[in-house]
Amino acid sequence: MTVSNGRRIQKPLLGKVKLTSQLVIKTGIHIGGGSEKLEIGGLDKAVIRDPLTDYPYLPGSSLKGKLRSILERLLNKPMNRPGGSNTYRYESDDLESGFSEIDGHTIEFVGARTCRISRLFGSTGTKCWVPTAIRIAQRLDPVDNPPNTRSDLRGDEEYTYIKGRNSPSRLIVRDSYLHQDQDPAKDSVKLLKQVDTGLYMTEWKFENGIDRITAAANPRQVERVPAGAIFDFEMVYTIEDVAQAQEDLLHLAIALSVLEDDALGGHGSRGYGKVKFQNFKLLPLDYSQYFPQPEQSAVQQLIKLIQGDESTTESLCQKLKQLVLSPAKESQ
Numbered sequence: 001m002t003v004s005n006g007r008r009i010q011k012p013l014l015g016k017v018k019l020t021s022q023l024v025i026k027t028g029i030h031i032g033g034g035s036e037k038l039e040i041g042g043l044d045k046a047v048i049r050d051p052l053t054d055y056p057y058l059p060g061s062s063l064k065g066k067l068r069s070i071l072e073r074l075l076n077k078p079m080n081r082p083g084g085s086n087t088y089r090y091e092s093d094d095l096e097s098g099f100s101e102i103d104g105h106t107i108e109f110v111g112a113r114t115c116r117i118s119r120l121f122g123s124t125g126t127k128c129w130v131p132t133a134i135r136i137a138q139r140l141d142p143v144d145n146p147p148n149t150r151s152d153l154r155g156d157e158e159y160t161y162i163k164g165r166n167s168p169s170r171l172i173v174r175d176s177y178l179h180q181d182q183d184p185a186k187d188s189v190k191l192l193k194q195v196d197t198g199l200y201m202t203e204w205k206f207e208n209g210i211d212r213i214t215a216a217a218n219p220r221q222v223e224r225v226p227a228g229a230i231f232d233f234e235m236v237y238t239i240e241d242v243a244q245a246q247e248d249l250l251h252l253a254i255a256l257s258v259l260e261d262d263a264l265g266g267h268g269s270r271g272y273g274k275v276k277f278q279n280f281k282l283l284p285l286d287y288s289q290y291f292p293q294p295e296q297s298a299v300q301q302l303i304k305l306i307q308g309d310e311s312t313t314e315s316l317c318q319k320l321k322q323l324v325l326s327p328a329k330e331s332q
Contacts, residue, residue: 011168014239014299017249017306018283021256023058023176023233026274028205028224031062031265045222045266047202050177055189056202056225057177058264063233064173066264067255068121074254077117080107081126092118093128094164096138099153100128106153112167120248122169129159140165170238170248176231188230195226202226207270224272233277242298249306250320257313280310 032045047056072090079088080100092112099106106129112118127143129150135142140162142148148161178188185191192201203226209218235252239245256277263273284303288296305323310316 012240013287014242015287015303016239016285017237017245018285019235019237019252019280020283021233021277021280022179023231024276024278025225025227025229025231026276027227027271028203029058029265029273029275030205030222030224030267031058045220047223047225054200055178055192056229057175058231060173060175062265063176064121064171066259066262067173067252068117070255070258070262071120071251072117074258075116078107078109080109090117091126092123092167093126094130094140094162095125095167096130096134098128098130099159100126112165116247116251118167119244120169120171120251122171123167125164125166127161128164129153130162132158132160135160135162170240171252172236172238174234174236176233179230179232186230188228192226192229199223205272222267239299239302242302245302246320246323250317250324253313253317253320257317260313277313278311280312280316282306282308282310 030045031048048059049055050057077090079090080093080102081089081091082102083089090109092109092115093100095111095113097109097111097114099108101107109115109128110118112123115123117123130140132147132149134140135147140160143161143163149158150161151158153159178192179186180189181187189201195201195203197203202223205222205224207220207222209220210216211218237245237249237252260274260276262268264275265273267273284307286299286303288299302323306320308319310319
């Protein structure tokens, strides 16, 4: 939502792009879930499971968080937002660009309206400094009354300390469930039910922490989804701006490609969590057939350029890279 002359304007909904794929587990993966009881000789770290079927699954929050952290590093975003346990991350403190203030230091951020991270994954607004001219034009709420201002952030331009605004995510990442198929050899549910490890559809991973002085062992048992399991992966992207959509989709494809060379879930440095994506399908959804939009022709052109299937992240990246180099044109 934007503000123009004091009026709040709804964000556009030009269409959506649904991207589906198969996520193949190449090495055992652990994404933890809570344990209801403590048993002698039991698991130290259990995987998260569907409470109705008891099947392991991959939470969309874990996948989305991993993709976001990859893009934050690729785009060299500053860590301007403190979190719990002395951690930091990147956020756009407002829709407009400005400065965060942390421990007496100021860190510049790009507004969520144009930031390549925040417009895609969303951001939570918080107190920050924005140009006073923007605060007045958009009637933003200052933190203090009278407003607290300063002119030492960029040249002699005056900034005001405001409350900051949220920006919704354009991206939905669904929970990923085990792939089921009419062919028993491709049905991960049936295959995992045949696993004979003493655990239901998963495996034990026994590890030891060794004391470097006494050589005493500290054993632990980690539950993993075994290599070879396949999950159905789905993301849905909302098109609000055609030019930005082309760039956002390419960034998502790049993040998926980088994830294949990284790790998903816990203990990645010890061999866990190698994944591979395959059998991509891009399904653009054009809503202009129901509600005509000013950008209708550009959306339809975008749909023609991206719809179709790709087998790997490499081919997906190449397709979307060509889309950015030869973008769909906005209607005049």
